[in-house]
Amino acid sequence: MNLRSLSIRTIALVNLLLFAGILVSVVVLAEMHYKRLDLTANRAYTLSDGTVKMLRSLGDVLHIKVYMSKDLPPEFTAAAREIRDTFEEFAAVGGRNVNLRFIDPADDDKLKADLNQMGILELRAQIRKKERLEYKNIYFSAAFFYRNRKEIIRNLYQVGSLELAAARAVYKLIRERTPKIAYVTSAKTYDLNEAYSTLYKELLKTFNFAKVDLDKGEEIPEDADVLFIAGPNEKLSEWAKYQIDRYLTNGGNVVAFVEQVKFPESRDRLVRVNSNLDELVASYGVKVNKDMVCDFLKRGIIRYNYGGQIIQAQYPPLVAVDKVAFSKYPSPITNGLEVLYLPWTSSITLEGKLKDRKDVQYLAVSSPQSTIQTSTFTIDPARLRPIGDKKERVLAVLVPGPFESAYKDKPTPAPPAGAKKETKKEPAASNGKKEGEEESKEENAAAKEEKKGYLVVVGNAFFASDDCRSMFWQTRVNMKFFQNLFEYLTMGSDLIGIRMKKLSLPKVLEEKLNKSKSLLWAFNIALMPFLLFAFAAGFKIWSFMRKRRYEEMVGR
Amino acid sequence: MKGFKAVFKREIANYFSSWMGYIVVAAFLVFMGFFFFNGLLETNIADMRSFFKVLPFVFLFFGPAVAMRLIAEEKKLGSLEILLTLPIRDWEVVLGKFAAAAVFLLFTLFCTWPMPATAIYLGATDPGPFWSGYFGAFFLGCSFISIGLFASSIVKDQVLAFIVGLGISFFIFVMGEPFVSSYFPEWLSWFMMKASLGYHFTAMGRGVVDTRDVVYFLCLIGFFLYLSTMSLTARKW
Numbered sequence: 001m002n003l004r005s006l007s008i009r010t011i012a013l014v015n016l017l018l019f020a021g022i023l024v025s026v027v028v029l030a031e032m033h034y035k036r037l038d039l040t041a042n043r044a045y046t047l048s049d050g051t052v053k054m055l056r057s058l059g060d061v062l063h064i065k066v067y068m069s070k071d072l073p074p075e076f077t078a079a080a081r082e083i084r085d086t087f088e089e090f091a092a093v094g095g096r097n098v099n100l101r102f103i104d105p106a107d108d109d110k111l112k113a114d115l116n117q118m119g120i121l122e123l124r125a126q127i128r129k130k131e132r133l134e135y136k137n138i139y140f141s142a143a144f145f146y147r148n149r150k151e152i153i154r155n156l157y158q159v160g161s162l163e164l165a166a167a168r169a170v171y172k173l174i175r176e177r178t179p180k181i182a183y184v185t186s187a188k189t190y191d192l193n194e195a196y197s198t199l200y201k202e203l204l205k206t207f208n209f210a211k212v213d214l215d216k217g218e219e220i221p222e223d224a225d226v227l228f229i230a231g232p233n234e235k236l237s238e239w240a241k242y243q244i245d246r247y248l249t250n251g252g253n254v255v256a257f258v259e260q261v262k263f264p265e266s267r268d269r270l271v272r273v274n275s276n277l278d279e280l281v282a283s284y285g286v287k288v289n290k291d292m293v294c295d296f297l298k299r300g301i302i303r304y305n306y307g308g309q310i311i312q313a314q315y316p317p318l319v320a321v322d323k324v325a326f327s328k329y330p331s332p333i334t335n336g337l338e339v340l341y342l343p344w345t346s347s348i349t350l351e352g353k354l355k356d357r358k359d360v361q362y363l364a365v366s367s368p369q370s371t372i373q374t375s376t377f378t379i380d381p382a383r384l385r386p387i388g389d390k391k392e393r394v395l396a397v398l399v400p401g402p403f404e405s406a407y408k409d410k411p412t413p414a415p416p417a418g419a420k421k422e423t424k425k426e427p428a429a430s431n432g433k434k435e436g437e438e439e440s441k442e443e444n445a446a447a448k449e450e451k452k453g454y455l456v457v458v459g460n461a462f463f464a465s466d467d468c469r470s471m472f473w474q475t476r477v478n479m480k481f482f483q484n485l486f487e488y489l490t491m492g493s494d495l496i497g498i499r500m501k502k503l504s505l506p507k508v509l510e511e512k513l514n515k516s517k518s519l520l521w522a523f524n525i526a527l528m529p530f531l532l533f534a535f536a537a538g539f540k541i542w543s544f545m546r547k548r549r550y551e552e553m554v555g556r
Numbered sequence: 557m558k559g560f561k562a563v564f565k566r567e568i569a570n571y572f573s574s575w576m577g578y579i580v581v582a583a584f585l586v587f588m589g590f591f592f593f594n595g596l597l598e599t600n601i602a603d604m605r606s607f608f609k610v611l612p613f614v615f616l617f618f619g620p621a622v623a624m625r626l627i628a629e630e631k632k633l634g635s636l637e638i639l640l641t642l643p644i645r646d647w648e649v650v651l652g653k654f655a656a657a658a659v660f661l662l663f664t665l666f667c668t669w670p671m672p673a674t675a676i677y678l679g680a681t682d683p684g685p686f687w688s689g690y691f692g693a694f695f696l697g698c699s700f701i702s703i704g705l706f707a708s709s710i711v712k713d714q715v716l717a718f719i720v721g722l723g724i725s726f727f728i729f730v731m732g733e734p735f736v737s738s739y740f741p742e743w744l745s746w747f748m749m750k751a752s753l754g755y756h757f758t759a760m761g762r763g764v765v766d767t768r769d770v771v772y773f774l775c776l777i778g779f780f781l782y783l784s785t786m787s788l789t790a791r792k793w
Contacts, residue, residue: 012789035765038684041681157649237768508602509678512677520674523673526586529581
């Protein structure tokens with residue numbers, strides 16, 4: 001080896017190291033300054049408009065502290081990357097108002113103690129080490145601080161949609177108070193704590209609740225965002241109806257589950273419900289018919305005992321409102337939902353001015369293969385027949401206000417004993433107006449215009465109950481509908497938009513697949529190799545012919 | 557660039573005139589079709605996730621197989637010496653051969669059109685992840701080809717080039733996987749994950765093009781092409 005060749009090799013090695021160094025620097029720089037282009041149709045990996053709007057409207061600095069161990073097991077690295085990406089998007093959108101920090105509390109015992117007090121504990125992660133499994137304690141949580149409030153996400157690994165969880169946490173911090181749902185306990189309505197316990201527990205994560213027995217003269221709390229009336233089984237008093245009417249016409253949101261038929265003790269047929277909530281909602285143009293819808297195209301499944309055997313059958317009275325209907329009648333509440341099951345539900349007809357209103361949202365509509373039962377209410381799967389008119393039936397609607405009072409031309413009902421006295425505000429006299437009165441009137445008008453309220457009517461109340469979940473296992477998916485409904489009425493469509501992004505995985509169209517499975521198999525596996533070899537053979541023959549022609553020409 | 561063009565044309569012609577090229581593509585298509593279709597049936601979701609999930613493993617063999625011949629064969633036949641005496645720079649030779657292999661890779665990816673067509677027929681509505689997935693697949697394939705090209709430049713035998721290329725590709729691909737990185741200290745396993753090919757393809761397979769991933773692929777390709785050029789140049793020392 002001579003000196004010259006050695007120096008060339010040395011130079012080459014230095015060049016190589018320099019080149020590698022430049023490449024590593026480029027990679028490191030790219031890690032620090034990067035862009036993510038989300039090509040998914042619903043931009044599943046981009047913050048939704050609602051989150052962006054919320055972050056841009058921050059009035060103070062939001063501190064996001066992500067407590068994440070640096071020495072995470074490799075199993076957690078993909079999730080860690082998503083977490084980092086999502087929170088960095090939060091910081092990028094929030095600008096100076098979002099202060100993001102990733103903290104590893106590993107060796108900081110004081111911080112560990114503080115976190116312990118905040119309820120942020122180390123998680124026990126299972127990791128693979130060579131041939132065996134080991135456990136390791138790691139931090140994988142986040143805390144949000146805004147003014148003097150804080151919200152915590154304890155296990156980032158299991159939050160599902162991280163953006164939704166984080167946006168919810170931020171929303172809870174920046175809003176002035178937790179939304180309140182007042183629920184009516186008069187006239188034997190479904191008790192949230194008992195009959196709707198699963199739904200109630202889930203909603204408690206986001207809302208405060210207040211019971212109100214209108215028949216006993218209790219008043220609807222002024223700070224209630226929604227009044228929920230879940231299928232009264234008896235008649236409401238006139239005073240109760242008047243209170244509901246006043247709440248709605250003053251811009252409140254009312255959710256009324258109106259049950260016209262119910263499941264009795266004897267499991268033979270349904271019986272009529274003797275309530276008058278239907279009369280009240282009818283006065284706003286929403287008529288809940290005294291019938292039971294049977295859908296012979298989109299229906300759920302029932303399991304029942306027949307002669308000692310468990311039979312599974314399709315069950316028309318368990319109406320399945322699916323994506324076809326949701327996309328035909330779009331609404332922010334049902335946007336992206338897979339299916340909503342409504343058992344023994346009644347149809348709804350819009351009357352009066354509502355018939356022509358464009359802003360009424362149909363939340364649930366049965367398929368065109370739906371019939372109704374108006375008298376027998378047979379629920380025995382073996383005896384159900386598609387008799388009568390087959391057409392789409394509206395099962396749930398959302399009507400935006402303002403509403404005209406049902407008591408406009410009626411005298412004010414007398415309050416029950418113990419009720420607070422009504423203090424009616426007299427309209428201002430046309431003469432002798434005080435200074436500033438005109439201004440306050442304008443403000444009130446503007447406030448009323450802004451808070452017009454919504455009325456949601458569903459022709460069923462059983463579908464939200466625990467009994468329904470145990471009787472029809474499919475109805476568990478209904479939970480998302482309720483969450484969306486109450487979130488929409490209290491928070492707008494922002495949070496709904498975030499969750500929906502994760503719900504829209506395209507299912508394989510079974511009909512098409514079953515029809516042409518073998519063909520598709522051949523299309524995917526054999527077609528292109530066959531065409532490729534055919535092309536190759538053709539190319540070879542063409543080359544051979546050309547070569548022969550050339551040789552003949554040369555030979556000549 | 558005349559040298560580049562000449563090498564490129566010659567290599568493209570070689571790919572499409574030899575049965576071996578078609579056999580490699582056909583084998584690739586059969587494998588991918590099989591895994592894609594079975595994945596579709598298993599998950600019951602009309603998208604290309606199953607395709608892009610398996611693709612890196614198939615590319616692991618496809619890349620070195622496509623590139624193994626490029627320089628090793630020239631060495632074996634002795635044509636490399638002639639090639640290097642022509643007024644063509646070493647980097648033009650390497651780049652020309654790499655570009656030809658990359659075009660062959662594009663052709664191969666194009667031949668997988670029945671799979672996205674099937675996904676769309678069965679209900680897929682979002683073409684975004686398809687585009688980003690194919691974009692990532694192209695970069696991933698080019699990475700494996702550049703590694704294969706380097707392997708081909710350091711040995712004389714095609715089969716040996718394939719084995720060496722497969723070995724290096726396999727190492728870079730799996731070093732970030734938990735079953736490998738768990739044997740190393742935590743700080744090193746993090747670095748290994750960041751340097752592994754599989755890690756950078758994941759996001760593209762689901763519809764997100766991240767500049768960090770693109771830069772990583774470009775740097776990796778550039779590094780191995782530089783090594784291949786150096787390997788050719790070293791013959792003159």
